[in-house]
Amino acid sequence: MPYPVEPxxxxxxxxxxxxxxxxxxVKWDGIRAIVYIDDTIxxxxxxxxxxxxxxxxISALRVPGHRVILDGEVVAFDQHGRPSFExxxxxxxxxxPGAHGLLATVPVAYMPFDLLYLDGETLYHRPYQARRExxxxxxxxxxxxxxxxxxxxxxxxxxxxxxxxxxxxxDSPYRPGVRxxxxxxxxxxxxxxxxxGGWRPGKGRREGxxxxxxxxxxxxxxxxxxxxxxxGHVGTGFTDAALxxxxxxxxxxxxxxxxxxxxLPRDIARGAHWVRPELVGEVGFTMWTEERRLRHPTWxxxxxxxxxxxxxL
DNA sequence: TTCCGACAGTGGGGTCGCAAT
DNA sequence: ATTGCGACCCCACTATCGGAA
Numbered sequence: 365m366p367y368p369v370e371p372x373x374x375x376x377x378x379x380x381x382x383x384x385x386x387x388x389x390v391k392w393d394g395i396r397a398i399v400y401i402d403d404t405i406x407x408x409x410x411x412x413x414x415x416x417x418x419x420x421x422i423s424a425l426r427v428p429g430h431r432v433i434l435d436g437e438v439v440a441f442d443q444h445g446r447p448s449f450e451x452x453x454x455x456x457x458x459x460x461p462g463a464h465g466l467l468a469t470v471p472v473a474y475m476p477f478d479l480l481y482l483d484g485e486t487l488y489h490r491p492y493q494a495r496r497e498x499x500x501x502x503x504x505x506x507x508x509x510x511x512x513x514x515x516x517x518x519x520x521x522x523x524x525x526x527x528x529x530x531x532x533x534x535d536s537p538y539r540p541g542v543r544x545x546x547x548x549x550x551x552x553x554x555x556x557x558x559x560x561g562g563w564r565p566g567k568g569r570r571e572g573x574x575x576x577x578x579x580x581x582x583x584x585x586x587x588x589x590x591x592x593x594x595x596g597h598v599g600t601g602f603t604d605a606a607l608x609x610x611x612x613x614x615x616x617x618x619x620x621x622x623x624x625x626x627x628l629p630r631d632i633a634r635g636a637h638w639v640r641p642e643l644v645g646e647v648g649f650t651m652w653t654e655e656r657r658l659r660h661p662t663w664x665x666x667x668x669x670x671x672x673x674x675x676x677l
Numbered sequence: 678t679t680c681c682g683a684c685a686g687t688g689g690g691g692t693c694g695c696a697a698t
Numbered sequence: 699a700t701t702g703c704g705a706c707c708c709c710a711c712t713a714t715c716g717g718a719a
Contacts, residue, residue: 410707456693458692597688603713650710658689661690
């Protein structure tokens, strides 16, 4: 039995046009993990680190009569039944979750979606579809279903607040540790208009210029008023030229104090430059965090057609 | 010669552990 | 006791460079 196995990776992209050759799986928002079951159970992460003591729930898995290697995702579900990476973060540094009482407060589940080894045979060369059939035939496992490659499936994941889907080529082999276009992750991307409230200086090749932009938007308060709320910062998505231009635009707007309605966390405010909230831009992001920040924000560009006061959450 | 894929580098949200203060 | 920092986890994106076409 090979050990450890580095998981195969997906390239980002759009739904494939030759849909008949693909199946869709839900993109689980958790931590990738390979599970090895023979006389004992072991669990490893993306780079082969041993996760076995960290997720004892997985060690309870049983596949009677078989020796297997599974590829899948460790997931924590929130009260709405949606995968929550934020919840999972409380578990992922803890090697002895039982001692912290976390097994009860933040339980995790394992979502197996591929079978890499079965009873002496490594299945890398077998097509995805065949591996899936073998996986679904194993008693004792709850295997999340896959779906036909149909835009309606992606839309359904959007409606349910899920991260997206992974399109997998039916006839493709498994390539450990390799990012291949046989797997395409298609993410549900959201956009938000934002007001630039400041910036943080860059490092390295961005030394002397902008590193990231501090973002804000107006949020309604009970009583009819609105506050200028911090919603995170964005440091990717712009070209060097766009960054230079923003620097030129922001310098004349600089003011000595923050214009956000509430003080920012100290580690963010430290070293920040503040500007009058006059420039509007647009960012792409994957979801809102508990702290009402943008997760995985990317800069899309200025929106000179928009008025700051109209930028609302 | 041109193009493309892999990689390095910069940036984000977040948690925790540990050393420095 | 508090703070700062890096290590993990997830990640997006641009610039660069060498090899493929």
